[in-house]
Amino acid sequence: MTNPLKKYGDARKERIDQLAAMSDGSVAVADAGTIEEAPGVSLIASAWRRLRRNPVFLTGLTITTLFIFLAVFARVIAPHDPAIGYLLDKVRPQSNPIPGPEPGFPLGADNVGRDFFSRLIVGSQQTLIVGVFATLFGLTGGLILGILAGATSGWVDSLVMRAVDVMLSIPSLLLALSISALAPRPSQWTLIIAIATVQVPVFARLLRGTMLQQRSSDHVLAARALGIKRSSIVFRHMVPNALGPVIVQATIVLATSIIDAAALSFLGLGNPDDRQPEWGQMLGQAQQFIYDDPHLAFYPAACIIIVALGFTLMGESLREALDPKSRR
Amino acid sequence: MTSPANDRRKGSDTAPLLTVDNLTVTFQRRGQEPFRAVDGVSFSVRPGQTVGLVGESGCGKSVTSLAIMGLLPKRGNQVTGTVDYEGTNLLTLSDDDMRDRRGKDIAMVFQDPLSSLNPVIPVGLQVTEVLERHRGIKRKDAMPMAADLLKRVGIPDPNRRIKDYPHQMSGGMRQRALIAIALACAPRLLIADEPTTALDVTIQAQILALLKELVEDTGTALIMITHDLGVVAGLCDEVNVLYGGRIVERGDRHPIFREPRHPYTNGLLGSIPRLDTVGERLTPIPGSVADNLPWDHACAFAPRCSQPVEVCTTNTPTLEESGGRALRCFNPVEVAR
Ligand SMILES: Nc1ncnc2c1ncn2[C@@H]1O[C@H](COP(=O)(O)OP(=O)(O)O)[C@@H](O)[C@H]1O
Ligand code: SF4
Ligand SMILES: [Mg+2]
Numbered sequence: 271m272t273n274p275l276k277k278y279g280d281a282r283k284e285r286i287d288q289l290a291a292m293s294d295g296s297v298a299v300a301d302a303g304t305i306e307e308a309p310g311v312s313l314i315a316s317a318w319r320r321l322r323r324n325p326v327f328l329t330g331l332t333i334t335t336l337f338i339f340l341a342v343f344a345r346v347i348a349p350h351d352p353a354i355g356y357l358l359d360k361v362r363p364q365s366n367p368i369p370g371p372e373p374g375f376p377l378g379a380d381n382v383g384r385d386f387f388s389r390l391i392v393g394s395q396q397t398l399i400v401g402v403f404a405t406l407f408g409l410t411g412g413l414i415l416g417i418l419a420g421a422t423s424g425w426v427d428s429l430v431m432r433a434v435d436v437m438l439s440i441p442s443l444l445l446a447l448s449i450s451a452l453a454p455r456p457s458q459w460t461l462i463i464a465i466a467t468v469q470v471p472v473f474a475r476l477l478r479g480t481m482l483q484q485r486s487s488d489h490v491l492a493a494r495a496l497g498i499k500r501s502s503i504v505f506r507h508m509v510p511n512a513l514g515p516v517i518v519q520a521t522i523v524l525a526t527s528i529i530d531a532a533a534l535s536f537l538g539l540g541n542p543d544d545r546q547p548e549w550g551q552m553l554g555q556a557q558q559f560i561y562d563d564p565h566l567a568f569y570p571a572a573c574i575i576i577v578a579l580g581f582t583l584m585g586e587s588l589r590e591a592l593d594p595k596s597r598r
Numbered sequence: 599m600t601s602p603a604n605d606r607r608k609g610s611d612t613a614p615l616l617t618v619d620n621l622t623v624t625f626q627r628r629g630q631e632p633f634r635a636v637d638g639v640s641f642s643v644r645p646g647q648t649v650g651l652v653g654e655s656g657c658g659k660s661v662t663s664l665a666i667m668g669l670l671p672k673r674g675n676q677v678t679g680t681v682d683y684e685g686t687n688l689l690t691l692s693d694d695d696m697r698d699r700r701g702k703d704i705a706m707v708f709q710d711p712l713s714s715l716n717p718v719i720p721v722g723l724q725v726t727e728v729l730e731r732h733r734g735i736k737r738k739d740a741m742p743m744a745a746d747l748l749k750r751v752g753i754p755d756p757n758r759r760i761k762d763y764p765h766q767m768s769g770g771m772r773q774r775a776l777i778a779i780a781l782a783c784a785p786r787l788l789i790a791d792e793p794t795t796a797l798d799v800t801i802q803a804q805i806l807a808l809l810k811e812l813v814e815d816t817g818t819a820l821i822m823i824t825h826d827l828g829v830v831a832g833l834c835d836e837v838n839v840l841y842g843g844r845i846v847e848r849g850d851r852h853p854i855f856r857e858p859r860h861p862y863t864n865g866l867l868g869s870i871p872r873l874d875t876v877g878e879r880l881t882p883i884p885g886s887v888a889d890n891l892p893w894d895h896a897c898a899f900a901p902r903c904s905q906p907v908e909v910c911t912t913n914t915p916t917l918e919e920s921g922g923r924a925l926r927c928f929n930p931v932e933v934a935r
Contacts, residue, residue, distance in 0.1 A: 488713035495667055495708075496728050496779065497700035506727075510718045 279439025286438075286472060289515045289589070290479030320591050327587035333580025340391060341398035348388035349374065353545035358383030368563045380552075380566065381559065389547040390569055396541065396548035397577065400462055400531040405523050407466035409516070412473020419474065420481020420512070421504045431478065437471040446530055450539040458541040458548075461534055465527045476519055480512035487511075521585030525578040532574045549574050614642035614682075615819050616666070616704075616787055621679035623661050623670065635661040637843035637893060638679070641836075645786065648813060648820040650830040650851075652866070653840035656887045659823045662840075663789045665689075666821075667706055668696040683787075702732040705780035709792040711772035715764035721748075721775050722760025728782045747778040752808060770801035774808065781812060788813065791823045806833055827866050831855060839863045842890050842898035849923035859923070859930040861903050897928065905929055 321327045340347065350356060357379040360369035369379040377386040419430040437445065446464040453460035484490055485508065493507045534540055535550030544551060549570040556566035623636040636658040643649045651659050664670045666681050668688060681688040683703065688696065700706075708714040716724060725747055726740035735743070741760065748756035751774040764772055773793060780788060790809060794802035810833055813820045822834055830837050830851070837854045839847040839862065847860035858864040865883035885902040892898065893914055900910040907929045917926045 488708060488710055489716045491669065492706075492708055492714040492776070493716065494669055495700055495706040496731070497697045497702060498727065498731055499697070502727070502731075506719065507716050511716070 275439045278441060279435065282438050282472075283435065283475065286475045286519075287479055289519060290476050290483070321587065324587050324591070326583050327591070330580050330583030330585075330587060333576060334584055337394060337577045337580060338398065341394040344392045344395045348385075348391040350385035350388040352384060352389040352392040352547050355379075355383035356385060368559055368566065377565070377569065380555070386566070386569070389552065390549075390573060393547040393549045393552060393570065394573070394577075396458060396546060397528055397531065397550075397574070400458055400465070400540075400548075401524050401528040403462045404465035404527040404531065405469065405520055407462065408469025408523065408527075409473055409520055411466065411470035412477060413516075415470065415474035416477025416481065417504065417509060419478040420485070421508070427478075430474065434471040434474045434478075437468075438475065442468045442526075443530055443533060446534060447537070447539065450534055456539050456542055458546075461531055461540045464534065464539075465530050468530070469523050469527065472523070473516060473519065477512060477516055480515055481508055484508040484512050515589075518585055518589040521581055521588055525581035525585065528574060528578050528581070532570075612644045612646075615645045615684060616821075617642040617680075617682040618662075618666065619680045619682065621662065621665060621681065622677070623658070623665050624676045624678075626674050626676070632676075635843055636665065639840070639843070639845055640679075641838050641845065641848065643787065643819045643821060645819050646813070646817040647836065648810075648822055648834045650834035650837040651821060651823045651840055652827055652830055652837060653825065654883075654887060655825055657840045658843040659825075659840060660791055663706065663791050663821065663823055666789065667700060667704060668693075669700075698732075701728050701780075701785070702783045703785055704787045704789065705783070705785040707773075707776050707780050707788065707790045707793045710796045711769060711776050712764060712796075714776055715772060717764055720761050720763055721767065722762075725760070725775075725779050725782055728779055732783045744778075744782075747782055748775065751775070751778040751781075751812070752804075753778070769797050770804060773797060773801075773805050777805075777808065777812070781816070781818070784816065785818065787819045787821070789821045789823065792825065793822075794829060795825070802829075809833065827855075839866070842887065842893060844893060844898070844926065845917060845924065846899070846926045847924065848917075853923060857931075857933045859925050859933070860927050861905055861929075861931055862899050864931050865902075865904065897926075905931070 357369045357372075357375065360379070360383060367381050369375075369383060371378045375385050375387065377390070380386050380389065415430050415434065419427045419434075446468045449467055450456065450460050450464035453464075489511075490503060490507050493503055498507070531540065531548075532550030532553065535548050536554040538554060540548055540551055544555065552570040553567055553574075556563070556570070559566050617640075619640050621636055621639045622634060625633045625635055627633055639658070639662055641649060641651075651662060653659055661670070665677050666688065668691070670677065677689060679689070683699075688699070691699070715721065719727075722741065722744045723737075725744035726735075726737050729735045729740040729743060730737060744760050745756040748759055753759050753771055753774050759767070759771075764775075767775065777793075793809065794805050797805060806829060809820065809822075812818065820833075822830065824830060827837075834851050836850055837848065838845050839854075839860060841862050847854070847858070847863045854863065855867070858867055862883070865881070868881045868883075883902055889901040890898040891900055891911065895912065895914060897903070897906070897910045897915050900906045903910065909928050913928070915926045915928050917924050
């Protein structure tokens with residue numbers, strides 16, 4: 271009997287475990303030792319040295335930097351207030367529901383006369399907030415569970431991991447959808463919590479895997495042989511070395527949270543208040559005009575894709591840089 | 599070459615610092631017979647003495663050292679016997695008490711200096727960490743001590759080197775740093791598990807010389823674990839030869855090298871390169887540990903032995919002590935006179 275959910279869950283577990291197995295950070299750093307380096311150069315510096323020559327990473331970095339800059343300064347950059355229907359008098363529901371471009375309004379307006387260009391720019395803000403907070407919360411939850419499971423063993427570990435595996439076998443968007451549908455009133459925070467919850471088991475399983483590797487590593491044995499306290503072993507000797515794949519995963523998760531957030535907003539599970547624009551929500555609203563004014567859907571969709579691509583490129587090249595097998 | 603002064607200090611009248619008695623480590627393996635990796639091993643180390651544990655890979659050297667340190671996994675094995683450290687049986691100590699002793703009373707140096715250091719912490723902090731842990735010294739005050747320690751193990755420019763990450767050091771320098779960390783709290787016993795195996799030959803000699811110098815200066819007792827009798831030759835006062843988890847021969851360094859009695863010891867000696875026999879073919883011991891018979895009703899070495907007799911495959915040889923030496927063999931090598 272093949273259970274599709276089990277298969278789905280197993281595939282995800284395998285991918286997470288591959289990421290956990292590929293490196294514990296120390297391997298990558300050990301290799302870097304063959305390059306002659308000045309004393310005192312930090313590990314981050316030597317990883318950066320490898321990455322800054324990688325065009326894929328640089329592309330991703332450029333996109334994400336531009337995006338973050340845009341999101342942070344959106345209110346300053348946007349020429350108009352995204353909530354005010356400047357061109358409302360140009361909207362004629364029968365003949366011309368969407369006012370076209372005109373001086374000062376390069377992309378025209380939406381169906382209630384608000385500057386579409388400004389809405390796109392300000393929309394980046396919500397996307398960043400949802401993506402970052404969802405990842406941060408997911409990471410925090412995953413770190414706590416993963417460290418708990420990886421540092422202890424026995425029933426705590428089994429209990430945590432059993433719960434994690436169950437969650438992993440539910441398709442992530444479906445789970446996020448169910449969680450946000452539970453909320454009495456949708457808002458950007460229910461969105462964030464829904465998406466974060468979906469990421470928790472991913473980070474937890476990943477971190478537990480890398481923690482277990484650390485637990486059987488030589489330098490942890492050496493630290494134990496020096497009588498180092500258990501808390502120091504966990505937090506100084508295991509966790510910092512277990513984080514490499516987690517950082518990679520966090521970058522990739524930013525991309526998926528942005529897409530998931532857009533998908534949920536598109537379905538009306540995000541912030542219902544459209545004075546605060548969001549790309550997924552804009553995409554949802556563009557549906558009714560898709561035949562006459564496809565650009566209303568095209569621009570937010572393109573933004574989502576480009577930003578998600580940026581984080582993915584960055585994450586994948588980080589992953590590659592940390593993976594001893596794929597490095598030349 | 600030991601000086602008379604040294605001989606007096608580690609004279610046989612001093613009470614042992616560590617006495618390992620009948621140490622046995624059995625691993626439970628799923629779906630298989632339990633496996634005795636260490637099988638009734640006994641030896642002792644006096645203050646200032648260097649004792650070698652020698653044998654091929656897989657003979658139980660590391661398991662012995664981990665058992666002494668209390669570092670074997672909690673599950674899946676059973677440790678019996680006693681490890682007496684000045685009247686305390688380390689095997690019965692609680693986890694917390696044993697943790698307080700590790701690094702302070704007994705320290706250990708491992709085989710691979712790169713992987714034994716934490717890659718994300720500068721070496722200096724790894725030295726101060728032990729000082730903070732066992733001697734309650736604040737990090738600020740421990741830093742100059744760390745630099746002193748690095749200097750003492752021969753790391754040049756120690757004030758700069760304490761900020762280095764392990765990957766910025768050479769293999770030899772890393773092993774020096776590990777020795778500095780192990781000796782930071784002046785333990786009375788140091789266990790070195792193949793400390794030179796991962797290093798270049800020239801570096802090996804330097805590290806051995808350093809270890810010798812340090813233990814002689816400080817009077818630290820040293821258990822030197824190696825598969826290489828050549829390492830033992832220059833360093834150890836006493837040599838224990840392990841085979842299949844049991845000690846098969848023991849004696850002071852010179853008698854063991856001059857006249858090995860056990861065929862296995864003899865074979866090991868035949869397979870180390872010597873200056874006076876350059877050009878002669880080395881004769882490795884045939885076969886591998888996979889050929890071992892169980893000790894229960896035979897000599898485990900019999901299938902590989904150069905001179906087995908009939909009783910070797912039917913009875914277990916016992917470890918017989920005589921004249922400061924011990925031997926487990928039915929048909930020892932004749933002493934050439
Ligand atoms: N955790 C373990 N579980 C099962 N068997 C082990 C374990 N550790 C070591 N062994 C076995 O014990 C034997 C001795 O190992 P070890 O002491 O590491 O040898 P060496 O003399 O090379 O240091 C080997 O056969 C090894 O396979
Ligand atoms: S007891 Fe027999 S088989 Fe074993 S070493 Fe001695 S002679 Fe060889
Ligand atoms: Mg070993």
